[in-house]
Amino acid sequence: MKPKAPTREQLEQYALRGLGYADDHVMESFNMKNVSDWLGISYSYFYHIFAEIMGEPYWQYVKRHRLELAAGLLRHSGYNIGEISDLSGYATMAAFTKAFTNHFGRSPRYFRKIEELPNEKRTLELTAMITAVYAQQGSTISDFFSFDRAEHVILPDAVMYYTLISYGQDPIAQLVMKMSYHEQRFRKMLDTLDLPQGKIITGTLDAVPVTDYEKLSMYAGVSLPAKDLQAHLQFGAQFPHLIHKRLNGGNYLRLQVPMDFVTAGVPMYDFINRCCRQGIYKMSGNHFFISLTGPNLCEIYIPYMKQLL
Template identity: 55%
Template sequence: MSKPSASPQAQAESYALYGLSYADDHVADTFDIRIVADMLDISYSHFYHTFSAVMNEPYWHYVKRHRIELAAGMLRHSGYSIAEIGELSGYMTLAAFSKAFKQHFKYSPKDFRKIQILPNEKRTLHITETITASFGNNMLANLFHYDRTERISISESTLYYTLLSHGDDPITEMVLKMNNHENRFRKIIEIFDIPQALVITGTLDAVPVTNYEKLSIFAGILLPNHQLAAHKQLRDNYPYLLQKRIQGGSFLKLRLPLSFAAAGIPMYEFIDRSCREGIFKMRDNQFFISLTGPNSCEIFIPLLKQRVI
């Protein structure tokens, strides 16, 4: 990755966000911080201090926290065993995962799975509901039913995205910034004639495990990996966009006559309720919203092929 041409402050933020993006895209992988610094063509020390200054936490602290929080989300909503969740979160052994998890949450993974209300849950949902109340997010909550969903298959894809917020007040920033970013992404799709692409939004984190002020909200273009020419065009023309691999497989799709902001709270409640009741189980935390119109959207929920009991 070449160095961005920008002001020192913008350049520092670009480096930090690239490091955040790389860590998120390699949750299950072992990697060295020097790999990230080398990709940015800067020194280890420069990257380490830049990330800490921009994100207000050291890089490896973020990597560990992010992995543990995503694991907590899977404990809540997936059908994986605890050992499988540890492996998917980058831990070599169940013992190492259990120790790290308990150090962070003060609960063992087994005990955490039994918690009915997560530590940040009420606060995060209350803040979000307060911000999005004007969008009428409770008016059409009855639309969120399993019998309105359809099971579809999505091929392996790549998300080209920008972070609308990575701290302080992420939901407010998302609402304020989304229109401009959505228009920009739709123009890109039109310019390169890639109608198969979706404009989507979501979070890199596990809602509501991650503290509200640390949520990273994104907007971007989801493009199937077999569209090789389109991928080259996006990478060549928009190198500043961050990238994330999206696993293909079975998804539930729910079409809604709601804006993305109005869909947020009832979407989470629908997912949480369905997972608790065993209606379906997720394979990871990567549910997202496709923006299909000013007052319409589609929810995509990744499903396990076979639930682990």
């Protein structure tokens, strides 16, 4: 009997898991054969699946993703260029500088000095629109997005189990349409396995505002402390279809805001960018995220370098 051809959904899962592998191993050396072997499919099959689903060859995505994350670190972190080269998976700073300059048309040193990136204009315009809505309600964004309101917390290393909501589509529209479903699904998972320590979180795998808006990969997922091995055994066994990603622990700023995650997302970036550019703090990575804690209530977590506060 001839085996059934894989469905479109199954092909998408191969592509998305490959994308997740690239993000989780961004600092490490790997090749497409490593990924296809990990997926249990042939090299050529994976090559064609990824290009068809994602609209670009896999290794082109890997290179772009690494360089965009590096650009985000140049924008908001306190790392020097050599450290950012290492964090982006380049063997030498010379190789990183050449690749970065070819991709962005600017050297890393010059890029760091740019006052406003092209993609920031759209983000700032959306921030102004949301600010105007709150002003009509007798409130201001600055009431909530103030550094004085941020708490300093230490998070443990964690693992996130997630699904991608948008890839090559309008990310905010996709979040609005799909997040309620995914939030309910993840809450049911946590309740079923009795894992109250899990956080339901959302964010992007990419670097805001470096990555083009239409290419942002937005996710919804569950974060569990890495040391809780029993929880990971349970979660991995029950939900093997989910992609997973390591989340670095350490120093974070936590900002509680009385609004839904969609409304909070845009002014969150403005808050991060403003504080970093003013030297109030520097980020230790691009992996900021939003935790959904209740109706019209969320917590923003921003990794920062404590010595710069």
